[in-house]
Amino acid sequence: MGESGREKPSDDPSLRKGLEMLSELEKGPWPSHVSELKKGKYPIEAYAKGLGQGLPPWFSGSARIRCEFTGFIARRTKDGKQTELHFRVYHPSGQFYRTEDLRKLLDFSDRFGLGSVETVGQTGDLIVPIQPDLADQAVDELRALGTDIGGTGDSIRDMAACVGPALCEYALFDSLAARDYYLRYPDFYDKLSTQLFPFKIKLKFSACPMDCARAAHRADFAFLGYWEGAPEVDQAALRAKFEAGSASWKGLAAGCPAKAIRWDPAKQELVIDGAKCQKSMNCIRAAFPAIKAGPNRKVALMVGGHSKGRWGPKMAKPVALLDDYRSAGEFMTRMIDYWSERSPHKDRLGDLVLTEGLPKMVDRFKESLPNPASGKAAGGARIVTSSVLGEEDRKAFAAWADAIAREYEEKA
């Protein structure tokens, strides 16, 4: 890890400043990432120097790992003295680990890595920093543990699923099995190790509309549990809940964002209007299992959501209500091919959906879906997260923030 290039703190003012900042960050009550990194062999001086300078210390680097084209990222410091290489390792769906398996992974990190991991990256993988000269061998060791590296660059990335039926009573389909299925879906599986596409492709699976996998925000292809019509009500069980005081019809009616709930005093029954129901899960969460998802269960397929793309973050748009999550494979393959032929480098699928229009895109491929396309896309939110400000504006916002900071300092 570039040991020979390490400078003494006193040699470099920004490194010294950065190291002071890092020790300040260890003083608070919340467990510190700095303390954790210091326990391993992570090149902490590079991080310190970056903080001291106010600039990231890394440039793109390179690593030689035979027959691996995705799954690892290499960096070098701007002065070339230190390197950072990390693996993106597939978690099993649900991210459950028996302790004996976890310890094997930790042994792996100690032997081949820096004794430190990031338990979940933004895509959902386990990030393991690796010693570059052991990287090639490390791939095989990892495969022997039953997992692999994958999902970087312009490839099919790791897929993400909510915990689904493994722990959650709201699950409407097996989101974990769905992730497994599409990781092994032949058209995708063959391409997990190649960077063929204009940009990354993400699939996410949430087993109910609560969307714990954040599929609608962050997946090119989002699968969400759904039911048609109204939730199913067990009236006797619900009345028992009312009597026990754990729920009330007034609360359920007032809590429904769609205003789809009313009380029938004659029958002493809760009535939910299925045409209005927006699947917001409010009544279900308040009175489960007396109220649960309706019997006509579907998997909602949506396309084009992402955080990083040409025209900023976008929400996924509705395509179809599937009876089975397995039936979207051909549609996705054809859509990806179409996008690959047309879009310039670094344009996401959602960017093409935006320029071509959803109906046109879906019509082109809808015969590959078993169910007719349905749903109407909501107006696109166009979000620019950054700004280009003049001196005056920056001063005004700085003064505003300073006043708030002083308010809290005075309270303390």
Next chain:
Amino acid sequence: MPASTDAQPAPTYRLKKAVPVPYTRNLPEIVRRNVGHWVDRKFHGSGIVEHISDTGDHLFTVKAGGTPNVRFSTETLRKFAQIADDHGVGALRFTRAGNIEILSESLEQALEAKRAIEAIGFFVGGWGATLWSVGSCTSYLTCTTAVVDAPSLTQAIYDQMVPYFTGEVPLPAKLRVNVTGCPTACGGLVADIVLVGHYGAAPSFDPERIRLCLPSSAKVLDKVVPEVQMVCPVNAIESFARPDGSVGIKIIEKKCIGCGRCKDVCDHITWDADKVGVSVLIGGKSSNTGVGPTLAQVLVPWVPACPPRYRESVAVVRKIVDVWRAGAKPGERVADYVNRVGMKTVFEQLKVPVARWNRPNPLRTGFGVRQFVSR
């Protein structure tokens, strides 16, 4: 030096990934026999959930908050593994929000696990009407495009918000905060409060080093658009032939929105560290409750980001939480609160100066699965 590997046959088997399927292989026994059988849950405080199965099994999950950017040493994870063995079923789960869940078989065991987690310096909480997590991208730990270091900013926020995580100080509803180091927003705009590091101005570049990202000869310019120019969504980058026959670019500040896509494809785009700040967005959420899923929207376009304590950025987050706590009805996420009282009111409550970049427009709603309803 590593040994030369050229003499060995190429390991082409690696082209087929060894993906860890099926997931059932990795499940602890109690979870495996209850997949799809869970029927109810009970909360025991804000850090322990009891999962009840129709098979008669009860499973208790104890949630421990992760470090910023969920960086753990193997030493610490071994301690968690030991806790899972001593006070649980010998298994744990990493959540997608960066927390760790220990799985226990009884409430007593779960409470023991809680005490053991607290004894190694971690907090238990993050369920119900609490702070669930402060998500963070990797930033200066490995990323080339980060403007602000998200993990250290996350640390500064967490240090101020421990009582919200443990449930000691009640919140109206679930709260998620995301911190992301550059306008790409890898952390996503899915949280109630999102901080995004950005340049504060148009980015700049070193005119010599930028050549590494450009075609070597200007002769190709009538056929090829340099990638760094092509990716710009607002055409704020122009390329031209320099007198020596090489390619040069210029960034037109008036058009630039500071989105950082040029930085994504070229390491040699840089910026003025004095102008750097974070934008503060509110009202993002993932679940279909209330107004449904939303993208967070800009509240303040620029707040100074000063490590290591990030005085101003952290104070603004605390202020937003306080305004929300004071005004929201029980169960109302930030987005639901903003939607009910109006974005304009929230701007007034916070006395935010308004510029071109932060108009108090209403939150866009109606996304997610409810798009299938409103046809």
